[in-house]
Amino acid sequence: MSPINFQKALNAEQLAAVQAPDGPVLIIAAAGTGKTRTITYRVAHLVERGVDARRILLLTFTNRAAREMMERAEDLVGAAVGGLWGGTFHHMANRMLRRHGDLVGYKLDYTILDEDDSRGIVRVVADGFGLLGKHFPKPDVLLSVFGLAANKELPVREIAAKQFEDHPIDIEDVLRVYKAYEGRKRQLNAMDFDDLLINGLKLFREQPSVLEKYQDHFEYILVDEYQDTNTIQAEWVDRLAERRRNLLVVGDDFQSIYSWRGADYRNIISFPNRYADTRIFKLETNYRSLPGILDVANVCIAGSPDQFQKELRPVREGSDKPVLVRCRAGEEQALYVIERIQQLKRSGYDLKDMAVLYRAHFHALELQLELARQRIPFVITSGVRFFEQAHIKDVCSLLRLIVNPEDELAFVRLTGLLPKIGEKTAARIFEALGRQCDLKTADGLKRLRDKLPPAAAAMWKEIEPIGLAYVSDHLADDPGEVIYRFVQTFYDEYAVETFENAERRLEDVNALIDFTTKFESCEAFLGEMALLTNLDAEMDTAQVTQTDALRLSTIHQAKGLEWSVVFLLWVVDGMFPSSRSMNESGGEGEERRLFYVATTRAKDRLFLCQPEIRRTRDGGVIPCEPSRFVTEIPPDLLKNDYVRFI
DNA sequence: GTTTCGGTTCTTTTT
DNA sequence: GAACCGAAAC
Numbered sequence: 099m100s101p102i103n104f105q106k107a108l109n110a111e112q113l114a115a116v117q118a119p120d121g122p123v124l125i126i127a128a129a130g131t132g133k134t135r136t137i138t139y140r141v142a143h144l145v146e147r148g149v150d151a152r153r154i155l156l157l158t159f160t161n162r163a164a165r166e167m168m169e170r171a172e173d174l175v176g177a178a179v180g181g182l183w184g185g186t187f188h189h190m191a192n193r194m195l196r197r198h199g200d201l202v203g204y205k206l207d208y209t210i211l212d213e214d215d216s217r218g219i220v221r222v223v224a225d226g227f228g229l230l231g232k233h234f235p236k237p238d239v240l241l242s243v244f245g246l247a248a249n250k251e252l253p254v255r256e257i258a259a260k261q262f263e264d265h266p267i268d269i270e271d272v273l274r275v276y277k278a279y280e281g282r283k284r285q286l287n288a289m290d291f292d293d294l295l296i297n298g299l300k301l302f303r304e305q306p307s308v309l310e311k312y313q314d315h316f317e318y319i320l321v322d323e324y325q326d327t328n329t330i331q332a333e334w335v336d337r338l339a340e341r342r343r344n345l346l347v348v349g350d351d352f353q354s355i356y357s358w359r360g361a362d363y364r365n366i367i368s369f370p371n372r373y374a375d376t377r378i379f380k381l382e383t384n385y386r387s388l389p390g391i392l393d394v395a396n397v398c399i400a401g402s403p404d405q406f407q408k409e410l411r412p413v414r415e416g417s418d419k420p421v422l423v424r425c426r427a428g429e430e431q432a433l434y435v436i437e438r439i440q441q442l443k444r445s446g447y448d449l450k451d452m453a454v455l456y457r458a459h460f461h462a463l464e465l466q467l468e469l470a471r472q473r474i475p476f477v478i479t480s481g482v483r484f485f486e487q488a489h490i491k492d493v494c495s496l497l498r499l500i501v502n503p504e505d506e507l508a509f510v511r512l513t514g515l516l517p518k519i520g521e522k523t524a525a526r527i528f529e530a531l532g533r534q535c536d537l538k539t540a541d542g543l544k545r546l547r548d549k550l551p552p553a554a555a556a557m558w559k560e561i562e563p564i565g566l567a568y569v570s571d572h573l574a575d576d577p578g579e580v581i582y583r584f585v586q587t588f589y590d591e592y593a594v595e596t597f598e599n600a601e602r603r604l605e606d607v608n609a610l611i612d613f614t615t616k617f618e619s620c621e622a623f624l625g626e627m628a629l630l631t632n633l634d635a636e637m638d639t640a641q642v643t644q645t646d647a648l649r650l651s652t653i654h655q656a657k658g659l660e661w662s663v664v665f666l667l668w669v670v671d672g673m674f675p676s677s678r679s680m681n682e683s684g685g686e687g688e689e690r691r692l693f694y695v696a697t698t699r700a701k702d703r704l705f706l707c708q709p710e711i712r713r714t715r716d717g718g719v720i721p722c723e724p725s726r727f728v729t730e731i732p733p734d735l736l737k738n739d740y741v742r743f744i
Numbered sequence: 745g746t747t748t749c750g751g752t753t754c755t756t757t758t759t
Numbered sequence: 760g761a762a763c764c765g766a767a768a769c
Contacts, residue, residue, distance in 0.1 A: 519746095522745080
């Protein structure tokens with residue numbers, strides 16, 4: 099590969115950051131200023147300087163970001179970047195805990211609970227205390243309290259007391275559920291997402307020899323989206339980087355939008371205090387958006403005084419202003435968006451150059467209906483994560499149980515597919531089997547069959563051969579084959595009988611089978627599965643980008659992406675800012691940052707849609723006030739448009 | 745006592 | 760769509 103021309107590829111701000119000498123580095127990178135570019139060139143710079151890629155660690159928050167950076171780095175320096183460690187915090191913690199988890203009290207084949215699993219456990223536990231009736235928080239709420247406590251390293255009591263202060267909820271009950279939940283996870287040898295981080299840190303705190311090993315190994319550590327780190331992640335990185343101190347963090351305190359999950363932008367603010375010799379670089383030259391869009395974004399920044407002040411400087415030229423669209427209600431909003439899209443299409447934009455963003459998934463309901471009716475292709479970065487869909491978890495349950503006979507959750511899921519067996523019966527059978535169920539031997543299979551009711555046993559017989567074949571046909575290194583056989587012998591029919599959209603779901607299953615070929619063993623696949631959130635990010639993105647379709651996305655999921663044209667729905671008080679989040683920790687500040695993230699996704703055109711009313715289910719009408727983020731924008735920075743049809 | 749089914753309600757954000 | 764609730768069916 100020819101040497102990279104850094105001077106040509108980067109501007110002065112970026113170049114300085116890329117060529118920063120060893121030691122702690124903080125890069126404040128505003129939206130659209132080439133953050134990803136800067137990180138990947140930094141990696142390239144290090145590799146070109148002779149650093150072994152295997153000694154570089156690149157931490158990100160999403161699988162997508164990890165993948166994108168790895169690919170771009172590879173494009174730059176080619177195969178030399180192979181072996182680079184890259185991934186999310188959760189992935190890295192998992193990787194280490196799979197090796198050393200025994201030192202913090204887990205068997206190495208622990209299972210990872212996704213949110214659905216966690217919810218199920220909390221529900222059962224709360225039910226056991228007879229708390230499922232009224233006046234007790236739902237599993238989701240309890241989990242968010244537990245999670246916030248975990249990620250901030252605060253006592254559950256404190257978080258719960260604050261969360262429920264105005265409600266007649268007995269905190270002791272909450273704590274009882276919490277303790278039982280923790281105990282149950284232990285019994286299952288399972289970790290939820292938070293446990294991965296907690297135990298990852300515990301490993302570093304309590305096992306100096308392990309910590310030293312990794313400190314020694316990683317010469318350079320780079321952290322993307324550093325503003326989104328929580329206390330645990332920040333300390334984990336600090337410890338890991340302690341010896342070599344080659345820690346480079348990149349972030350934008352103004353794009354911190356995950357405080358509800360424990361992220362604390364003070365980590366980035368205080369970075370220079372923790373590392374006195376920090377070199378700070380600021381990237382403020384925006385390559386993405388037209389000046390009119392940045393004007394609006396800058397107004398938004400100025401509204402929040404307690405952060406690093408920055409001003410986005412446009413490179414591009416043009417006098418177009420963002421458009422404030424007034425319309426009657428959700429239906430008219432949808433019609434407006436579609437009409438504009440058709441018009442922009444005629445003027446040369448592809449559908450894939452356009453996106454509709456919103457605060458919450460349900461904000462796009464009317465639009466989805468209308469797009470479907472008019473047969474305009476669109477893709478949603480969905481709320482339901484691929485690997486958490488019922489059918490995906492179903493088809494993986496057999497594999498899970500074969501690999502790990504003690505996986506009770508898999509057992510309950512699998513046997514629950516059989517007639518006459520629900521949660522209670524399944525749990526009872528598992529208990530009767532001595533809390534394990536070996537499907538790899540004829541004896542183990544028989545023991546299970548004997549305990550099943552007749553109808554279930556008859557159906558179970560179809561599945562049995564797969565367990566034996568797992569051994570005889572050496573399927574341990576072929577997860578896809580196990581799933582395939584399960585579908586052939588059983589699930590195919592089950593799906594058709596159970597789901598009205600069985601065809602679509604079975605397509606998902608086929609995609610899953612294809613996907614497993616990336617893994618060399620069943621264990622490797624299962625060990626990572628829970629951490630993979632959606633297939634789009636993992637599979638060939640080519641397929642998604644090839645088809646010309648409009649993108650619908652929440653603002654959170656749009657972070658880091660860009661489109662020529664962006665529509666922002668429901669920019670009215672109560673929807674955005676969301677009334678539910680206003681009384682929470684981040685409050686208005688976080689909503690404001692979210693608005694900033696939304697506006698800065700747009701390159702050429704930005705439409706802020708502002709319906710006048712919201713229709714309720716029962717036919718009522720709620721008037722909507724304009725969002726405070728719009729009213730604070732000087733009117734001359736915006737164009738106005740009105741919906742004319744009705 | 746459990747499972748299954750049908751109807752109702754609600755939907756923030758993610759690893 | 761899925762989680763929840765109540766009632767019918769096993």
